[in-house]
Amino acid sequence: MFICFEGIDGSGKSTHLNYFIQKLKLKYANSISTREPGGTSTGEQLRVLLLHHDLSVESQIMLAFASRQIHIQQVIQPALDDNKWVISDRFVDSTYAYQGYGKKGNIDFIDNLHKIVCNSLYPDLTILFDIDPIVACQRRQNREISVLDNFEKKSLDFHQDVRNGYLKIAKHNQAQGHKYIIINADDSIENIQKQLDEIIFNILGSQN
Numbered sequence: 001m002f003i004c005f006e007g008i009d010g011s012g013k014s015t016h017l018n019y020f021i022q023k024l025k026l027k028y029a030n031s032i033s034t035r036e037p038g039g040t041s042t043g044e045q046l047r048v049l050l051l052h053h054d055l056s057v058e059s060q061i062m063l064a065f066a067s068r069q070i071h072i073q074q075v076i077q078p079a080l081d082d083n084k085w086v087i088s089d090r091f092v093d094s095t096y097a098y099q100g101y102g103k104k105g106n107i108d109f110i111d112n113l114h115k116i117v118c119n120s121l122y123p124d125l126t127i128l129f130d131i132d133p134i135v136a137c138q139r140r141q142n143r144e145i146s147v148l149d150n151f152e153k154k155s156l157d158f159h160q161d162v163r164n165g166y167l168k169i170a171k172h173n174q175a176q177g178h179k180y181i182i183i184n185a186d187d188s189i190e191n192i193q194k195q196l197d198e199i200i201f202n203i204l205g206s207q208n
Contacts, residue, residue: 101165
């Protein structure tokens with residue numbers, strides 16, 4: 001089972017992923033968590049380039065897929081072959097949302113790289129944390145972060161484009177048969193955790 005958490009910066013997805021993986025391991029220990037960009041030693045080096053260097057959108061896309069291919073080969077596919085659950089903080093949707101919709105990159109270019117580089121691998125379930133970019137911006141400002149990355153520094157309009165991109169991606173991919181659950185990330189932590197508990201319960205129940 002391959003599950004991906006997606007959402008704009010400040011949506012709380014990484015925090016909720018940590019809760020999800022902790023609860024999951026209580027019920028199904030055979031699971032791992034990972035992240036993109038990154039997930040491997042090489043990927044983490046590419047992450048620094050992607051997040052903290054001034055690059056063209058085309059270079060960002062290619063770096064993201066270079067990191068992703070290594071991630072799939074070294075972490076994701078071996079874990080799936082071993083019948084583990086893989087929970088990833090971001091995957092290919094983030095490239096579509098940030099580089100495609102946010103930075104107006106070529107969507108066909110991303111499509112082709114996904115097919116060729118990643119053999120069209122896609123999560124079994126994507127959990128999208130949706131939130132008003134204004135609220136997300138306020139959250140980012142309240143975080144104790146010494147250095148913001150290049151995307152966290154972007155304008156409100158950029159983050160609005162990314163959010164709209166995520167919603168378009170979800171609608172399109174749902175029509176293609178991919179499973180999405182969209183969570184109101186401005187809901188209370190308790191309500192969000194109840195939804196995550198229900199997701200774990202339903203998936204485990206369907207596998208029995």
